[in-house]
Amino acid sequence: MSEPSAVLTQRHGAVLQLTLNAPANRNSLSAPGVLEGLLAGLADLEQDETLRCAVITGAGGAFCSGGDLRQLAHAPEHETRARMTANAALYRGIATASKLVVAAVDGPAFGAGLGLAACCDLVVAGQSARFCCAFVRVGAMPDAALFWSLPGRVGRTRARQMMLLADEVDASEALAMGLADRMAAGGSALPDALALAERLARGPAQAQARIKLGLREAPMGLEEALAFQVAHAPTLFASDDFREGAAAFFEKRAPVFGRPRP
Incomplete structure (x- = not known):
């Protein structure tokens, strides 16, 4: 056994x-x-x-x-x-x-x-x-x-x-x-x-990963925080998850993250 x-x-x-x-x-x-x-x-x-x-x-x-x-x-x-x-x-x-x-x-x-x-x-x-x-x-x-x-x-x-x-x-x-x-x-x-x-x-995986990364590098000074957001936020705004989140907001429904959008 x-x-x-x-x-x-x-x-x-x-x-x-x-x-x-x-x-x-x-x-x-x-x-x-x-x-x-x-x-x-x-x-x-x-x-x-x-x-x-x-x-x-x-x-x-x-x-x-x-x-x-x-x-x-x-x-x-x-x-x-x-x-x-x-x-x-x-x-x-x-x-x-x-x-x-x-x-x-x-x-x-x-x-x-x-x-x-x-x-x-x-x-x-x-x-x-x-x-x-x-x-x-x-x-x-x-x-x-x-x-x-x-x-x-x-x-x-x-x-x-x-x-x-x-x-x-x-x-x-x-x-x-x-x-x-x-x-x-x-x-x-x-x-x-x-x-x-x-x-x-059920949340947005890319956003969660970048939040985790940012908190791991905290505390940041002002310039470090500004550089971090410029390095990472634009990628998220171009993602399928953000498009889904924005669409869900305007359509007054819960977002469904993790799926590609047309």
């Missing part, structure tokens, strides 16, 4: 659901197959033209507990450096993907798990969600791209507090500070995250 996959994949139309499936390890990124499964899922998202958005979630009541402290405590420095270099591909892949990624957070998102959620484009927090930049509790410094993603979400002051104090943040506080974008109406974040992803999947 084969071992269950460490990352389960499920397709919902144009949305790809990636479920971390290592509950015995609280879905640690160090659990065998988790990193590889997430990277494979992100590759599928980018390469499959019929996929528009991904949702990352966790099985067994946890989103992701981060790294394995036992492994980190006993590994020589060169092994840890190599592992962190490999892990960087995950955060870079989410941040630089042309398509959108939504985190559905139920239970703890601690350490690198916080980093996994924070680098996603949108975060939906379930009632049980808890976030913690826990590194300083064990004498470590934040990694998982958190020096980029966390200040971008909550500002430098709140990021400094989260990094230095390592306090836990619940779903309602995460929503208030901008760490989460939505708080699930029901118990679990997944249904709301899937509905949000399906909405995004």
Whole structure:
């Protein structure tokens, strides 16, 4: 009998659901197959033209507990450096993907798990969600791209507090500070995250990709912002999606993006 996959994949139309499936390890990124499964899922998202958005979630009541402290405590420095270099591909892949990624957070998102959620484009927090930049509790410094993603979400002051104090943040506080974008109406974040992803999947792909690119390069100075819009906006105004959006506006109907117009 084969071992269950460490990352389960499920397709919902144009949305790809990636479920971390290592509950015995609280879905640690160090659990065998988790990193590889997430990277494979992100590759599928980018390469499959019929996929528009991904949702990352966790099985067994946890989103992701981060790294394995036992492994980190006993590994020589060169092994840890190599592992962190490999892990960087995950955060870079989410941040630089042309398509959108939504985190559905139920239970703890601690350490690198916080980093996994924070680098996603949108975060939906379930009632049980808890976030913690826990590194300083064990004498470590934040990694998982958190020096980029966390200040971008909550500002430098709140990021400094989260990094230095390592306090836990619940779903309602995460929503208030901008760490989460939505708080699930029901118990679990997944249904709301899937509905949000399906909405995004119906949106204009080229515009979404350029918004994601612009936000990744933010904050911009005035001249940088003006140059960015001149470099990218004219292409969108010449696109089929814009023609469809404009036609739908004047015809007082919902636009249907992603189809060529005559």
